[in-house]
Amino acid sequence: xxxxxxxxxxxxxxxxxxxxxxxxxxxxxxxxxxxxxxxxxxxxxxxxxxxxxxxxxxxxxxxxxxxxxxxxxxxxxxxxxxxxxxxxxxxxxxxxxxxxxxxxxxxxxxxxxxxxxxxxxxxxxxxxxxxxxxxxxxxxxxxxxxxxxxxxxxxxxxxxxxxxxxxxxxxxxxxxxxxxxxxxxxxxxxxxxxxxxxxxxxxxxxxxxxxxxxxxxxxxxxxxxxxxxxxxxxxxxxxxxxxxxxxxxxxxx
Amino acid sequence: xxxxxxxxxxxxxxxxxxxxxxxxxxxxxxxxxxxxxxxxxxxxxxxxxxxxxxxxxxxxxxxxxxxxxxxxxxxxxxxxxxxxxxxxxxxxxxxxxxxxxxxxxxxxxxxxxxxxxxxxxxxxxxxxxxxxxxxxxxxxxxxxxxxxxxxxxxxxxxxxxxxxxxxxxxxxxxxxxxxxxxxxxxxxxxxxxxxxxxxxxxxxxxxxxxxxxxxxxxxxxxxxxxxxxxxxxxxxxxxxxxxxxxxxxxxxxxxxxxxxxxxxxxxxxxxxxxxxxxxxxxxxxxxxxxxxxxxxxxxxxxxxxxxx
Ligand SMILES: Nc1ncnc2c1ncn2[C@@H]1O[C@H](COP(=O)(O)OP(=O)(O)OP(=O)(O)O)[C@@H](O)[C@H]1O
Ligand SMILES: [Mg+2]
Numbered sequence: 001x002x003x004x005x006x007x008x009x010x011x012x013x014x015x016x017x018x019x020x021x022x023x024x025x026x027x028x029x030x031x032x033x034x035x036x037x038x039x040x041x042x043x044x045x046x047x048x049x050x051x052x053x054x055x056x057x058x059x060x061x062x063x064x065x066x067x068x069x070x071x072x073x074x075x076x077x078x079x080x081x082x083x084x085x086x087x088x089x090x091x092x093x094x095x096x097x098x099x100x101x102x103x104x105x106x107x108x109x110x111x112x113x114x115x116x117x118x119x120x121x122x123x124x125x126x127x128x129x130x131x132x133x134x135x136x137x138x139x140x141x142x143x144x145x146x147x148x149x150x151x152x153x154x155x156x157x158x159x160x161x162x163x164x165x166x167x168x169x170x171x172x173x174x175x176x177x178x179x180x181x182x183x184x185x186x187x188x189x190x191x192x193x194x195x196x197x198x199x200x201x202x203x204x205x206x207x208x209x210x211x212x213x214x215x216x217x218x219x220x221x222x223x224x225x226x227x228x229x230x231x232x233x234x235x236x237x238x239x240x241x242x243x244x245x246x247x248x249x250x251x252x253x
Numbered sequence: 254x255x256x257x258x259x260x261x262x263x264x265x266x267x268x269x270x271x272x273x274x275x276x277x278x279x280x281x282x283x284x285x286x287x288x289x290x291x292x293x294x295x296x297x298x299x300x301x302x303x304x305x306x307x308x309x310x311x312x313x314x315x316x317x318x319x320x321x322x323x324x325x326x327x328x329x330x331x332x333x334x335x336x337x338x339x340x341x342x343x344x345x346x347x348x349x350x351x352x353x354x355x356x357x358x359x360x361x362x363x364x365x366x367x368x369x370x371x372x373x374x375x376x377x378x379x380x381x382x383x384x385x386x387x388x389x390x391x392x393x394x395x396x397x398x399x400x401x402x403x404x405x406x407x408x409x410x411x412x413x414x415x416x417x418x419x420x421x422x423x424x425x426x427x428x429x430x431x432x433x434x435x436x437x438x439x440x441x442x443x444x445x446x447x448x449x450x451x452x453x454x455x456x457x458x459x460x461x462x463x464x465x466x467x468x469x470x471x472x473x474x475x476x477x478x479x480x481x482x483x484x485x486x487x488x489x490x491x492x493x494x495x496x497x498x499x500x501x502x503x504x505x506x507x508x509x510x511x512x513x514x515x516x517x518x519x520x521x522x523x524x525x526x527x528x529x530x531x532x533x534x535x536x537x538x539x540x541x542x543x544x545x546x547x548x549x550x551x552x553x554x555x556x557x558x559x560x561x
Contacts, residue, residue: 002330008360012346012353019348087344091403094308094338095361096330252312253270 005097009105013079017113024113025120028067032121035063036128039185050187051218056129061212062184063125068118068143069150069179069204073171076110076154081167084158084251093252099245103155110151111144118143131215138214138223145230146207152237159250178204183212188220203233259283260411260442261307266316268302268466276302278466279316284411289433289443291457293450295560299466300446301341304413308338320411334362337409339400341416341446345388351375352384355402362407374402377432394425401429405436412436414445418452430456450552454478464560477552479522486517486528488535489544498538504531515542521549 017024040056047055083089092102125131133139161167182204188196199205200221210226213219219226243249261284268277276299284290294300305311307318309329318325320332345354355371375381378398383391388399397417404412414433418426433443433456447453453460453474460477462470493512504527509516519526535542 002363004360004363004365008357011360012349012357015353016346016348083346086346087340087342088346090305090310090338090340090344091358091361093310094333094336096333096363097361098330248312252310 002095002097002101005095006101006105006108009092009097009102010109013106013109014112016079017075017109025117028071028117028121029124032063032067032124033128035059036125040128050190051216053216053218054129057131057216058187058212059185060122060125060129060131061215062182062208064118064121064143065146065182065204065208065211066179066184067121068114068146069175069207070171071114071117072110072147072150073154073157073175075113076107076151077158077161077167077171079106079110080155080158081161085164089251099241103152103241103245107148107151107155110154111147114147114151115143118147133215134217135214139211142207142211142214142227142230145227145234146211149230149234149237152234152241156237156240156244159244162250178202183208183220187218203229206230258286260286260321261444262317262319263303263307264317266303266306266318267314268299268306268311269314276466277306280463280466280468282461282468282471284442284444285459287437287440287442288458289437289445289456290459290461291453292444292446292461292463293448293453293556294446294463298463298560300463301415302466303463304338304415304444304446305340308336308413309333310338330363334407335410336413337404337407337411338413339397339404339415339417341419343393343396343400345396345399345403347389348387350385350387351380351391351399351402354388354399355406358403359406364407370408371406374405377435378402379428394421397421397425401432409441411442411444414443416446416448418447418449426452450556454552462556462559469559477555479520480555484519484521485548486519486531487546487548488515488517488542489513489546490515491541491543494540498540500538501531501534 036056036059039059044055049055050058083092122131157167157170161170181199182202183199188199188205188209191199206221206226206229209220210223210230213223213226244251261282263280263282266277266280267275269275280299280303282303292300292303302311306313307320307325309325309332313326318332320335323331325332346357349357352371352375355375356366359367359371372381375384378401380395380398380402383395388396391399397420401414401417417429421429430452433445437443445453445457457474459471459473461468461472487509490513494508494515495512497506497508497515504517507516507518508514517528517531519528532545
């Protein structure tokens with residue numbers, strides 16, 4: 001293993017983030033606060049409770065997941081797309097580092113960043129509502145699994161995209177709708193039966209449901225099933241990354 | 254060169270970018286330990302392709318490459334860790350500081366941090382005062398030096414320089430060649446490409462010429478120079494000859510365009526060119542001439558002739 005190489009990529013990526021730390025942290029905090037004000041105060045006064053949890057508290061896990069997904073994907077996709085775009089990827093390709101090691105560096109850094117953002121949002125939520133986590137270790141497990149999975153997804157996106165447009169279209173056209181329709185702001189049990197069934201095809205539902213279970217022990221789907229689906233999604237991403245390594249897809253001509 | 258063990262062995266290398274277009278058509282080449290090898294060829298000949306395949310940036314279509322005996326694909330860690338590359342196109346992370354990006358390169362190649370070595374490299378390349386500067390703010394020549402510093406950060410045994418002096422001013426160019434000479438003293442094998450043929454003439458031990466994806470010549474520079482050193486003396490005679498007199502046989506004279514033009518090929522680097530005695534003997538033989546001129550082909554002439 002070339003651990004110095006992995007470390008070089010990891011610290012390089014973290015430093016890149018560090019240069020814009022203020023925006024990286026402040027932007028998600030502000031947007032989350034806005035969600036609390038709009039949804040918690042305006043809508044929360046009408047919905048009051050879902051499954052015995054106040055609406056303000058109910059949306060906390062969903063909001064964290066929402067940021068986690070967006071941050072993971074944008075960090076990881078940009079991290080690998082930019083060197084491809086600028087040509088500085090030559091150095092990674094010519095170094096005695098395997099694709100697997102490079103992925104650990106890039107995905108590890110992107111996942112670390114989004115876990116930090118997730119925790120900052122978690123802390124911010126305490127300013128607005130009372131949040132108690134019933135299963136902190138499950139919460140962390142879902143947090144990390146999701147961050148790694150979606151960083152890997154972002155990494156794949158960053159390799160697949162051959163222009164800036166494609167890089168931004170997937171998050172806005174696919175991920176954001178999935179996240180919003182995945183039960184961030186409501187329980188899918190509140191939907192008509194048909195839409196409940198449709199929702200079950202949305203992978204984000206399982207992430208949010210499992211994550212929310214870790215907080216309040218209430219879930220749209222069984223937590224074990226949520227975990228299983230998350231792991232399956234992770235394995236799918238690993239398989240695709242493995243295939244990219246094998247074929248050199250979009251990396252080597 | 255006293256040592257002749259090869260550090261790089263390329264055999265039967267083919268590269269097809271798109272069906273029907275072969276950028277490399279069976280290139281075989283050996284680079285010797287410790288030499289400076291200049292790879293010359295017109296635009297699009299395949300120089301960068303060859304270098305990028307050896308360094309692992311481009312996939313080969315077929316053929317084999319060994320770096321000190323290590324296959325560059327199967328044993329890529331051992332092969333690549335010995336190589337440093339300064340690419341033709343400059344592309345580094347522009348928002349980083351000089352020091353950070355050079356240290357990054359060292360780590361990437363699996364070497365533990367060594368601030369002393371980084372300091373040495375930056376000082377040799379006159380970048381030490383700029384080490385905290387953001388790369389974006391540097392001039393083109395300085396960026397080029399950063400690229401060299403990155404390539405040297407992990408103490409490579411083999412260094413590839415793909416057109417290091419393109420767009421570089423005279424001063425920096427000379428400093429760069431001095432530096433390359435210094436590296437060679439330290440035992441680094443250097444492979445470079447350039448379109449300035451006189452540079453190759455000055456610095457290289459061996460010269461390779463590639464055209465249309467094929468190596469058409471690999472020659473020791475001194476030998477090439479000796480061939481280059483061959484000059485022609487053209488003697489315009491008053492009266493046309495039908496044959497060259499036997500007395501003058503040892504000069505290996507040949508006729509030029511007509512019987513009134515004698516051509517004498519001589520070696521400028523020989524201790525005696527034989528010109529004085531030839532002209533004397535022509536007089537003795539009663540062959541009168543009214544004009545004498547000399548002609549020399551430059552490396553550029555030869556190069557242009559080769560790649561036509
Ligand atoms: N990624 C690529 N895809 C398709 N064709 C390519 C690619 N890279 C190079 N080529 C083609 O391969 C041939 C060799 O290119 P290469 O860059 O190796 O030439 P070169 O000898 O380095 O030229 P120059 O002196 O201009 O740098 C050219 O015809 C070029 O157009
Ligand atoms: Mg080139």
